[in-house]
Amino acid sequence: MALPGLGLAVPLEPESQPSTIYEIEERMEWRFEIAFGLELEVKLLSGNAEVFGTELAPKQTYIFTGTSAAIYTWHGCRIEVKGDFQSQYIADETPMTMYTNLHFALERIREQATVNMGQGPRILILGPSDAGKTSLAKILTAYASRAGRQPITVNLDPREGMLTIPGTISTAAFSSVIDVEQGWGSSPTNGPTQVPVKLPLVYYYGLANPEENPDVYKPLATRAALSVMNRLQEDEEARVTGCIIDTPGSISYGKRNYELIHHIISEFSVSVLVTLGSERLASEMARKFHGQKAGTSETITVLKLDKSGGCVDRDIEHMHQTQRAQLREYFHGERTNSLSPHTQQVDFDQLTIFKIVDSSALLSSLLPGGEEEDAASAIYEQVMPSPEMQNSVLAIVDAERNDSPQSVRDANVIGFIHISEVDEKKKKVKLLSPASGRLPNKAMIWGTCPEPVDI
Numbered sequence: 001m002a003l004p005g006l007g008l009a010v011p012l013e014p015e016s017q018p019s020t021i022y023e024i025e026e027r028m029e030w031r032f033e034i035a036f037g038l039e040l041e042v043k044l045l046s047g048n049a050e051v052f053g054t055e056l057a058p059k060q061t062y063i064f065t066g067t068s069a070a071i072y073t074w075h076g077c078r079i080e081v082k083g084d085f086q087s088q089y090i091a092d093e094t095p096m097t098m099y100t101n102l103h104f105a106l107e108r109i110r111e112q113a114t115v116n117m118g119q120g121p122r123i124l125i126l127g128p129s130d131a132g133k134t135s136l137a138k139i140l141t142a143y144a145s146r147a148g149r150q151p152i153t154v155n156l157d158p159r160e161g162m163l164t165i166p167g168t169i170s171t172a173a174f175s176s177v178i179d180v181e182q183g184w185g186s187s188p189t190n191g192p193t194q195v196p197v198k199l200p201l202v203y204y205y206g207l208a209n210p211e212e213n214p215d216v217y218k219p220l221a222t223r224a225a226l227s228v229m230n231r232l233q234e235d236e237e238a239r240v241t242g243c244i245i246d247t248p249g250s251i252s253y254g255k256r257n258y259e260l261i262h263h264i265i266s267e268f269s270v271s272v273l274v275t276l277g278s279e280r281l282a283s284e285m286a287r288k289f290h291g292q293k294a295g296t297s298e299t300i301t302v303l304k305l306d307k308s309g310g311c312v313d314r315d316i317e318h319m320h321q322t323q324r325a326q327l328r329e330y331f332h333g334e335r336t337n338s339l340s341p342h343t344q345q346v347d348f349d350q351l352t353i354f355k356i357v358d359s360s361a362l363l364s365s366l367l368p369g370g371e372e373e374d375a376a377s378a379i380y381e382q383v384m385p386s387p388e389m390q391n392s393v394l395a396i397v398d399a400e401r402n403d404s405p406q407s408v409r410d411a412n413v414i415g416f417i418h419i420s421e422v423d424e425k426k427k428k429v430k431l432l433s434p435a436s437g438r439l440p441n442k443a444m445i446w447g448t449c450p451e452p453v454d455i
């Protein structure tokens, strides 16, 4: 059905739609794409099935929206599907056996690490955009957690938030199942959920790509690495399991970004480097890093894996829709679990806001051999609230309002607020915060990712 003249499909209520039953044979997957604003219901009727490594519970209804994914089965299954999806098909060729073999190879390293009191694998996933890096990170995380391990997963891709909003880099220990409906699952800001929440450690970068301001991005990657490496040292289970690092596609293009890859490898002491979807990247990474030292007694193994034929190229509009959905979820909760964000008005002088400076302009102004302190102070500029901030998000970080720009940059996020209105005459800001109560008396960062949106 379409709206007359507009050609727009009118979403049907899932209840009023007929359901379809699909029989999926062993080692095949049912791939689907569902637009934002539409819902797809999936129920596993018999057999076993998984979404990016996480098993579906029998007879439970899962609801997907604004995503593309695959329901894979090792031994065959029947699923019931209801909804208005954009595309769907059953694929008999998938790289799942290859991905599972990687998981078992990692398990062998973990078993050895248990015996030798050594280190579990630190895995870095590289590849161009939409090569399936995040999907592989989810699969490896889910398989490790299904094997009773506690993997630490790191998202270094600011365009997509992991358990938090975009513009961030974050890390979390996954000791329980991933919530397949919500990508990575829920964090405490989502409110009570059926699936146990994960507690991410979050840093705010505020830009979409690492290359836009390496002077902020690299130290933040270092901060994330320090916390991961500390956890790996202190927690026996985490040490043996190791960590899984997802990266932005942009760093896998072009030689100029190899320095950034090198930085990540050395900070996280990466021991397994997986490349997806690019022969050239695979061969250059192997030439540069295979056999190099990782930590004290290990060497780096570089692997080339196949990209899944199911990977969908997402355009910029799709990315923006995903980012808007993540933002809305942070403040308003999700479909089954709505939250009550708090609107309040504050005076201009209650906010200390640091704006990220365009690094291309600052690089030319830096003296050769300038100190890191100089670079850090040039990274942020303290600004007053202004109308151009309207609909932006500010990250509140665990740094005092008069701390140095370096301390502000390196501090982890304690929460986000959304600027609804700026009244320059009255010098007041109307803002939305996830909880009621006084705003923390802390420094705030204003970036351009996620982009301003009225939520």
Ligand SMILES: Nc1ncnc2c1ncn2[C@@H]1O[C@H](COP(=O)(O)OP(=O)(O)OP(=O)(O)O)[C@@H](O)[C@H]1O
Residues within 6 Å of the ligand: 031, 032, 067, 068, 069, 070, 127, 128, 129, 130, 131, 132, 133, 134, 135, 136, 157, 160, 247, 248, 249, 250, 308, 309, 310, 311, 312, 313, 314
């Ligand atoms: N087997 C599959 N079937 C259907 N969709 C899939 C499959 N694998 C991945 N996708 C989808 O393809 C898109 C790209 O995959 P993914 O996010 O894993 O790539 P990426 O390399 O991390 O991308 P980016 O570099 O942009 O972050 C996602 O929407 C993902 O859900």
